[in-house]
Amino acid sequence: MREGSDAVSNAISEGPKPRVRIAPSPTGDPHVGTAYIALFNYVFARKTGGTFVLRIEDTDQERYTAGSEAAIFEALHWLGLQWDEGPDVGGPRGPYRQSERLPLYREQVAVLLAKGEAYRCFCTRDRLDEVRKQQLADKSPVLGYDGHCRAVDPADAVRRAEAGEAHVVRLRVPREGVTSFVDHLRSEPIVFENRLVDDQVLLKSDGFPTYHLANVVDDHFMGITHVIRGEEWITSTPKHVLLYRAFGWEAPAFYHLGLLRNADKSKLSKRKNPVSVFHYRDLGYLPETMLNFMANLGFSLGAEVERFTVAQMIEHFDWSKVSVGGPVFDPAKLESFNADDIRAMSVDQLYERLQERVLAPARIKAMLAQAQERVHRLDDFIPYLSFFFGGSVDYAPVRDKLKPVSGKSGKETAELLDTYAQEIERDNAARSFTAPALEAFSREFCQRHAVKPKELFMLLRLAVTGRTASPSLFDTMAICGKDRCRTRIRDVVVYLRTLA
């Protein structure tokens, strides 16, 4: 744990009310890492009587996926991390979606351009690639833009821009000196040499701001006082500090939290761990348990207390109790916490919880519709529906049926299934996980990969249900839900890889 010179600013003090924010990007499923950062922002805001802002960073046209903004709201709501200002609840510093703030960024870029703190760059991608290749070949310690367009006469640059020549706007980073900032979670100031800092692109050629620009401009105009985010941002913080300086604004206080890790210590990723908040929700982890578990990853209430509520965390929160060594996200411990909490409930409470999601009437009815024509007695429904529940399924009874598709090895079949799971994420329709979309996608997938639908579908059926006979594969998948299917497909991928 850090201490010393910074002890004073580490303490939570009075003064103007803090304003903090989380700024997720609507790409894919809401990530537990986002929830983790949100928790610390939320707790800090509540502790200090400050304001917790939710801002949507949707400046990347390429990666934007429909529906994921709503998914972020849903995930955060499930956890109970309510924000005070945001796209859905409004607030005095809106709008809270970056795509709705475009004029502001352009205006601010113009200011920088006028001050000479930024410049237009007309370099083509090809030239940029060349420069990079050369730097790599020369083993240059300095990787990045070479400043070619710094020399372009500003008046000339305006003319070219007005003539419609494609360009970006870059920050003019000082070539000399250092940029340093204080990270209030670490004892020493963090220092970067300016010559190693790239002339960051501020405005892309499509007129959208980059993260760096939008982030700084928004944090400033939204009055953000404390930036609490993941450690992955430390290296870009000097760019942000330089930007604040270029604008003549005061920078907020920075707190970089350690990154959640996989068991092998790499940054938590969906290849190695379930990372969707919905995965945990749908498999029946309790939101308060999730929160308590995540809180323990970097925050400690005291020597021998690890089970506590968010309210208790708020009550005792202090930055001196936060550690930053990237913690491994250990699902086994989460599970143990969850089991404890389930045990602590009354049967009535448990019954209530079950009805909220696991036994939600709409969900049960969807299952019954599938089982109706396949079951003879009412009492058979429950065992028949078993594969709609739980995480992994037992493949022992169908082990001999779990084999490579014709013409492929086990390993190749494993990769095929893995690709299938990944491509679902990238397909706009399939990602929604409705039966028709899944079917269309799956048939198209078979065609593209030259696999017989019959074979792939059986493999999927076995993976998802652990049975050779089931209701329509795609209805089954849709009802099981994306995360449950993904878990099971992953199980089979792992198994198939062990085959020749």
Add this chain to the structure above:
RNA sequence: GGCCCUGUUGUCUAGCGGUUAGGACGUUGGCCUCUCACGCCGAAAGCCCGGGUUCAAUUCCCGGCAGGGUCACCA
């Protein structure tokens, strides 16, 4: 590779110069018990390494090493 961050049992952590280094998950032995689970009792397992500073370093300083992050017109 350059730069940056981090470094207490396998994992999450407490510790802030002197402790039998504490707790939790996991592993493991036993008790309880019709079984399982729960519960209870016990065990193994840790201060990354090397130099300093000090009467005394897990703790402070320096250097290594290891892990991670980052080097985009992605965030």
